[in-house]
Amino acid sequence: MTPAAWPCPLPGGTVEEYALAFDSGRPSRLLIVPALFDEANRMRRFTVEVMRRLDLAGIDSFLPDLPGCNESLQPLEQQTPQSWRAAMEDAATHFAATHVLAVRGGALVAPDELPGWHYAPVKGANILRQQIRGRIVASREAGATETQEHLMATALATGIELAGHRLSAEFVGQLQELIPAARLEVILQETIGGGGLWLRAEPDEDRAQADALAAIVAVGIRS
Amino acid sequence: MHSTDQLLRRILTDVLGLKAGQADGFTAETGLFGHLPELDSMAVAGLLTEMEDRLDIVIEDDEIDGELLESFGSLLAFAEGKRAES
Numbered sequence: 077m078t079p080a081a082w083p084c085p086l087p088g089g090t091v092e093e094y095a096l097a098f099d100s101g102r103p104s105r106l107l108i109v110p111a112l113f114d115e116a117n118r119m120r121r122f123t124v125e126v127m128r129r130l131d132l133a134g135i136d137s138f139l140p141d142l143p144g145c146n147e148s149l150q151p152l153e154q155q156t157p158q159s160w161r162a163a164m165e166d167a168a169t170h171f172a173a174t175h176v177l178a179v180r181g182g183a184l185v186a187p188d189e190l191p192g193w194h195y196a197p198v199k200g201a202n203i204l205r206q207q208i209r210g211r212i213v214a215s216r217e218a219g220a221t222e223t224q225e226h227l228m229a230t231a232l233a234t235g236i237e238l239a240g241h242r243l244s245a246e247f248v249g250q251l252q253e254l255i256p257a258a259r260l261e262v263i264l265q266e267t268i269g270g271g272g273l274w275l276r277a278e279p280d281e282d283r284a285q286a287d288a289l290a291a292i293v294a295v296g297i298r299s
Numbered sequence: 300m301h302s303t304d305q306l307l308r309r310i311l312t313d314v315l316g317l318k319a320g321q322a323d324g325f326t327a328e329t330g331l332f333g334h335l336p337e338l339d340s341m342a343v344a345g346l347l348t349e350m351e352d353r354l355d356i357v358i359e360d361d362e363i364d365g366e367l368l369e370s371f372g373s374l375l376a377f378a379e380g381k382r383a384e385s
Contacts, residue, residue, distance in 0.1 A: 114341050202348070205348070206344050206345065206348050207341075207344075209344040209347065209348065209360060209363075210340045210341040210343070210344035210345075211340070212344075212360050212363065213340040213343045213344055213363060214340035216363065216364065216365075217340065217365075221361075223360060223361070224360050239340075239341050271309075271312065271313025271314075272313065274345075275313045275314050275345055275346075275349060276313070276314065276315075276316050276342075277314055277315055277316070277335075277337040277338055277339070277342035277345075277346075278316065278337045280316045
């Protein structure tokens with residue numbers, strides 16, 4: 077596993093973004109679109125564990141950063157789901173991906189043209205609602221009362237900071253409308269077994285779940 | 300159909316990463332929020348959303364307060380009340 081850089085064209089010009097890569101020049105090449113926001117942290121180790129298994133199964137895989145997230149130097153508030161999708165399409169081209177695996181909210185910004193899977197996809201509106209709820213819970217602890225309606229109206233007018241993520245009004249407006257494309261095969265958590273690791277209060281790992289997801293993807297790519 | 304009690308123990312098992320059977324030991328007095336440092340605001344939001352999905356209830360944001368999450372007993376009573384409404 078090595079860090080790889082890829083050129084990511086953004087509205088302001090092309091910048092360099094990082095990806096974790098298992099690249100041995102093999103014919104099967106999987107682009108993984110990460111989960112979004114706090115779920116990205118909780119799912120990262122699991123995602124990399126799946127990549128290690130795919131490597132042993134003879135499949136190259138690539139986990140790019142979304143611009144504005146992880147190691148990216150770009151400001152998150154200048155990104156939109158649309159620009160994320162364009163970035164993931166460019167990453168797919170750069171790494172010559174043959175398949176895609178989108179994790180959770182990653183399904184909302186996955187490239188359109190590749191065959192592949194959505195693992196436990198989630199609607200944009202549900203992600204927003206939960207992020208806003210997290211903020212309401214935090215505010216209540218601090219003695220302030222905020223409401224879902226008021227925060228959403230503010231978010232759509234001027235942008236909002238949710239759990240440390242500064243999102244533009246445009247970002248929120250786009251995310252709210254996004255649903256996972258029906259084109260890709262959905263892998264439900266029931267198929268993987270156990271509770272989804274994105275639910276965990278603390279990041280965790282689960283070998284059996286990583287085995288199960290890697291097996292589904294590996295068998296699917298080979299067939 | 301599983302009881303609210305069983306479903307809630309399963310949800311807490313997933314959120315807190317408990318071992319199988321560990322949540323069976325929860326009593327009404329078992330402390331949650333405030334006793335479990337890993338339950339931060341985002342984790343609480345995730346817990347409530349998961350309760351909505353699996354218990355088929357809707358939780359209003361103004362119903363969320365410290366007391367609701369104080370203990371397993373208070374959360375269970377809330378969830379049972381919600382399910383009876385729907």
